[in-house]
Structures are given as structure tokens and as C-alpha cells.
Amino acid sequence: MECDKCGADAIHHAAYSGAHLCGEHLRQSVEKRVKRRVREDGLLDPDATPDDPDRWVIGLSGGKDSVALTTILDDVFGKDPRVEMLALTIHEGIEGYRDASVDACVELADDLSMRHELVSYEEEFDVRMDDVVEDDPENMAACAYCGVFRRDLLENYAAEFDADKLLTGHNLDDEAQTAMMNFLEGDVRQVAKHFDASLGPFDERGDTDAFVPRAKPLRDVPEKEIALYCHVRDLPTHMAECPHAEEAYRGEIQSTIHALEENHPGARHSIMAGYEELSALAADAYRGDGEKGDDADGESSALRECERCGSQTSRDVCRKCRLLESIEAV
Numbered sequence: 001m002e003c004d005k006c007g008a009d010a011i012h013h014a015a016y017s018g019a020h021l022c023g024e025h026l027r028q029s030v031e032k033r034v035k036r037r038v039r040e041d042g043l044l045d046p047d048a049t050p051d052d053p054d055r056w057v058i059g060l061s062g063g064k065d066s067v068a069l070t071t072i073l074d075d076v077f078g079k080d081p082r083v084e085m086l087a088l089t090i091h092e093g094i095e096g097y098r099d100a101s102v103d104a105c106v107e108l109a110d111d112l113s114m115r116h117e118l119v120s121y122e123e124e125f126d127v128r129m130d131d132v133v134e135d136d137p138e139n140m141a142a143c144a145y146c147g148v149f150r151r152d153l154l155e156n157y158a159a160e161f162d163a164d165k166l167l168t169g170h171n172l173d174d175e176a177q178t179a180m181m182n183f184l185e186g187d188v189r190q191v192a193k194h195f196d197a198s199l200g201p202f203d204e205r206g207d208t209d210a211f212v213p214r215a216k217p218l219r220d221v222p223e224k225e226i227a228l229y230c231h232v233r234d235l236p237t238h239m240a241e242c243p244h245a246e247e248a249y250r251g252e253i254q255s256t257i258h259a260l261e262e263n264h265p266g267a268r269h270s271i272m273a274g275y276e277e278l279s280a281l282a283a284d285a286y287r288g289d290g291e292k293g294d295d296a297d298g299e300s301s302a303l304r305e306c307e308r309c310g311s312q313t314s315r316d317v318c319r320k321c322r323l324l325e326s327i328e329a330v
Contacts, residue, residue, distance in 0.1 A: 012228055015265035023232040030229045033220045034072050042202045043215055045164065050081035057163040057212070059154055060087040060108070060116070062101030062238040064230045065169030067108055069218050071235055073167070074112045086161055090153050091120035092146055093128025094242065101238035108236050119157060121149055125320075127327055133244050137326040142244035145323060152311065152320045158212040168198075170216040173223040176268040177253045179275035184253075191275070192282035199279055206287040210303050210312045222268065 001010040003022035010020040021029060038044070048054040058073065060066045070087055077083040089105045091098050102118065109116035121127050127149075133142045158166040182191050196206045198214035205213070218226060230237045260267040305311070306318035313319070 011232075012225065014222075014225070016222075016261075016269060017266075023228075026225065026228055027232050030068070030221055030225055031072055031075070034069075034217050035076060037217050037220050038076070040201060041215055041217070043165065043217065044077070044080075044083065045202075048082040053082050053084045054165065055084045055161065055163045056086070056165045056167055057154075057158040057161055058085060058087050059166070059168045060089050060105050061169075062089070062104035062108075062236075063169070064227050064237050064239065065171055065174075065218060065223075067104065067169075067235050067237045068226050068229050069167065069169040070108060070112070070114070071233065073217070074114060078112065078114075085114055086163070087114050087116045088154065088157055088161075089116065089118045090150055091118060091122075092150070093121050093130055094244065095130055097240060097243055100240065104236040104238045111236070117157070117161075119153055121153075124153060125149060125324055127324070129244060132327060135327065135330040137330045138323065141246050141248065142242075143247045143250075146244070148319050148323055152318075155211060156311065163212050166212045166214045168214065168216055169218050171218045171221055171223045171226055172268050172272065173254070173257070175216065175219045176257055176271045176275075177250055179271050180253050180257060181250065183275075188282050189286055191279045192286040195276075195279035195283035196287070199276060200283065204280070206283060219272070220269075 001013065001020055002008065003010045003025055004020050005025040006022060008022040008024075011023050012021050012026050013019070014021065019029075045054045056073070058066070058070050060070050073085060077085065087105065087109050089102060091102060105116065105118075108114075121129065129142060129146055132145050138145070154166060154168075178194070182194065197211070198216055202213065202215075221229075227239075257268060257271070303312045303314060304316075306313045306321055307316050308321040309318060311318050311320070
């Protein structure tokens with residue numbers, strides 16, 4: 001199998017486009033799509049200057065997605081005086097797993113000469129995920145706890161570092177799964193929130209002053225291509241899967257989308273193309289309706305400060321604090 005671009009040995013066949021690519025042209029293809037997404041989303045504030053730069057916090061876990069994202073952004077903006085970047089790594093307290101990925105983060109940050117900060121659940125919340133999984137006071141999957149704690153730390157530290165944007169390494173597969181889950185759950189409000197939170201171009205989003213705006217520059221690139229990209233560039237990447245990873249529902253969705261993609265190449269792109277357009281329409285319909293809306297428990301969905309930690313929440317006590325209370329009660 002030869003590369004369509006140069007005739008060298010191809011390492012990848014993208015069935016959705018028909019392209020056969022060698023390592024170098026796969027690298028170029030991935031980077032081209034990320035740069036296009038950066039432009040289309042308006043990631044760089046047009047008013048940014050060297051004296052008042054756009055500040056970006058990048059969630060760096062050491063996995064393939066965040067490593068690829070951090071590397072590409074540094075390639076494009078590392079020497080741009082209008083941009084300041086900081087890599088933020090979170091240690092969840094998973095023995096034999098997170099330490100190795102932290103090493104990859106440190107190595108990458110050193111290679112790029114990028115500012116790097118490390119925070120942990122243990123320091124911030126006095127919990128370790130290994131212990132949370134063992135006790136499991138809410139009878140939930142580990143990812144359900146971890147996701148709440150991780151989002152809280154990403155948001156709080158992005159705000160603490162006075163970030164203008166919070167960037168994460170969600171890829172095409174991740175986003176297609178989230179889109180299908182929101183559709184199947186009939187959660188139109190969540191679809192609308194997704195547009196304003198991280199999906200829409202920055203100049204088309206509604207007011208998000210309560211949170212640091214997010215972006216996902218890898219969301220047009222399939223997971224497999226990101227893994228190949230890291231391999232081609234020999235990036236320091238921790239490829240092991242979290243030992244606690246277990247999301248039954250998302251796993252079913254993942255398998256469904258994988259089967260669709262196998263039988264109908266391009267299904268993931270089609271899902272996202274439709275979802276992006278519908279999310280924009282939903283955002284227009286629901287935007288500004290927060291004060292009138294109710295959540296699933298009948299409480300007002302208007303944001304207010306958590307009575308315990310001060311973070312933004314639609315309830316008197318945020319989800320993180322309620323989970324921590326359950327953990328402490330065990």
C-alpha cells in the first residue's frame with residue numbers, strides 16, 4: 001500500500017476519505033485539520049497583543065490526545081508573543097498508572113520549555129481515586145466520580161491562572177460518542193449547553209462568564225490517527241488505559257459508533273456535522289432561559305455559588321461537594 005501523496009509506504013488508510021498516507025503525510029494531515037479547527041473556532045483572540053496575550057491552559061494527562069494537542073499548539077503558537085500557554089496535569093491517585101503518565105507530561109513540558117503545573121486530588125480534596133473506587137459510596141462507575149473532580153480542578157485552576165481559554169484533547173470519537181449520548185437521552189438543553197461551552201466558534205457562543213471558555217482543537221481527528229501521529233513524531237506518550245476505566249453506557253455507544261464507521265465510513269463525521277448544526281439551533285432556542293428552567297429534580301437551573309466551595313452550580317451545593325460528603329461518610 002503506497003501513500004497517495006508521495007508513493008512511500010503507507011501506514012494508514014482513512015476509509016472515510018479513501019486516503020492512503022505515509023507517516024509524514026499523516027502528520028501533515030492531522031496538523032492541517034487542527035489548524036483549520038483553530039481558525040474556524042477563532043481560538044486566538046484577534047485583540048490579543050504581546051502586552052495583553054491570550055492565556056491558554058491545556059489539560060495535559062500524558063495520554064496520546066493531550067500530548068498531540070500540546071505539541072501541535074506549541075508548534076503553531078509557541079513563539080507567538082500574543083499567546084501564553086500553560087500545561088496543567090492532574091494526579092488522581094491511581095497507583096501504578098498516573099505516575100507513569102506524569103513522567104510523560106514532565107518530559108514533554110521540558111522538551112517544549114512550556115510552563116507545567118501538577119495538582120492532585122489528594123492535595124485538593126484529600127481523596128485518592130484508588131480509595132474512592134474501593135469504597136464507592138454512590139454505587140457509580142469510577143469515571144463518574146473522577147469526571148466531576150477533574151472538571152472542578154481544570155476549571156478552578158484555569159480561573160486561578162487567569163486563563164482566557166481551557167483546551168482539552170477530546171478527539172472525533174469522543175465527541176461523536178457524546179453527541180449520540182445526548183441525542184439518545186433526549187437532553188436538548190445539554191446539547192444547547194455543549195455549543196456555548198465548547199463546541200461553537202467563540203464569536204457565536206452565548207455568555208459564559210461563569211466559566212473559562214473551552215475548546216477542543218482535536219475534535220475533527222479520529223482517535224486512531226492521533227495515536228499514529230504520536231508514534232510518527234516519537235512523542236513521550238503514556239498509552240496504558242486507566243485500570244478503573246469503566247463506563248458501561250459510553251462503552252455501548254462507542255461500540256455502536258465503531259460498527260457504524262466500519263460499515264459506513266464517515267459516520268463519525270456525519271454525526272458531528274449534524275450535531276454541530278443542531279446544537280447551534282438549540283443554543284439559540286434555550287440561551288438565556290437558565291433562570292426560567294428547572295433541572296431534573298425540579299430545582300432552578302440558574303447558576304449560583306455553591307454554599308460550601310463557592311464554585312458555580314445550579315444547586316445550593318455543587319456535585320463535587322456532595323460526592324466528597326458521601327466519601328467522607330464512609
